[in-house]
Amino acid sequence: PRSTLFPYTTLFRSPNHLWLDRTEDGGCHIGIDAFLSRTLGSIEGITYVWQKGLHRPAVVFTVDGVDLELVFPNPLLLTNCNLYVRAQPDRVTAQPYTAGWLFEGIAEADTSERLMEGDEARAWMDDEQRRMNDFLQRQHGLAADGGLPHPGIFRRLDREQRLALFHEFFSPLRVERDNRASKGKNPVSGGSRHSPGRGLERLPARDLSE
Numbered sequence: 001p002r003s004t005l006f007p008y009t010t011l012f013r014s015p016n017h018l019w020l021d022r023t024e025d026g027g028c029h030i031g032i033d034a035f036l037s038r039t040l041g042s043i044e045g046i047t048y049v050w051q052k053g054l055h056r057p058a059v060v061f062t063v064d065g066v067d068l069e070l071v072f073p074n075p076l077l078l079t080n081c082n083l084y085v086r087a088q089p090d091r092v093t094a095q096p097y098t099a100g101w102l103f104e105g106i107a108e109a110d111t112s113e114r115l116m117e118g119d120e121a122r123a124w125m126d127d128e129q130r131r132m133n134d135f136l137q138r139q140h141g142l143a144a145d146g147g148l149p150h151p152g153i154f155r156r157l158d159r160e161q162r163l164a165l166f167h168e169f170f171s172p173l174r175v176e177r178d179n180r181a182s183k184g185k186n187p188v189s190g191g192s193r194h195s196p197g198r199g200l201e202r203l204p205a206r207d208l209s210e
Contacts, residue, residue, distance in 0.1 A: 011097075013033065013116045013124065014073050014074075015116075016071075016169070016172070017033045018031065018036075019032070028076060028105050028107050029101045030072055030076070030101065030102055030103040031097065031101040032070070032092060032093075032100070035125065036169075036170060037092065037093035037094075039132075039152075039165075039170075040061065040093055041093065041151050041152025041154060041155060042063075042152065043061045043062065043090060043093055044064070045062030046061060046062075046085055046092065047086075048060075051080075051081045052079065053078055054075055054076070054078070056074065056076070057078060058070065058072070061089075061092075063155070064154070064155050068166055068170070069171075069172065071172040074111045074115070075108045076103065076107065077108060078104070078105045079104055079106060081102065081103055081104070082100075082102055085099075085100060128169070131169075132169065136153070139161065139164060154166075
């Protein structure tokens with residue numbers, strides 16, 4: 001079985017809550033983690049930005065009428081997308097590490113760059129839970145459940161609050177911001193052959209930057 005059955009052992013994590021399962025021969029699967037799936041609760045629609053080719057994999061989730069675009073931060077040679085979840089989108093949140101995977105492909109040299117794993121990923125997740133609890137209490141007067149967001153907390157927020165939460169924890173700009181802060185490295189530039197930046201177009205810039 002793939003290591004996605006054991007989510008806290010061999011998975012790589014991106015700063016915006018996507019996981020990467022990479023085998024020794026370079027085969028990869030990508031999906032969302034339990035933190036993001038719990039925050040969203042359920043999904044009504046899924047649209048893949050690309051299904052094949054060399055890209056930063058990107059997908060648009062429709063959640064309670066709001067389109068949210070998730071972008072994996074590094075390039076991957078996409079060979080397949082999980083098209084079954086378009087007909088059953090709740091698989092993504094109900095089984096994020098197994099039947100709800102999103103992308104399949106072949107790793108590039110930098111596919112795992114600046115991702116977290118092992119003890120670093122565990123410490124980061126603990127901090128994310130603390131940050132989410134503080135964010136909800138500070139911004140919206142809502143408490144998390146034992147450090148975790150209430151299931152479907154996204155739906156309890158108004159549009160402005162939703163966009164603020166998405167920007168803080170899950171948006172493409174979260175990745176760009178964390179990459180700039182990490183050892184002075186610059187994110188992939190707009191001129192790259194990996195087609196970066198398309199994932200930034202889905203939500204208006206004014207919503208992501210507020």
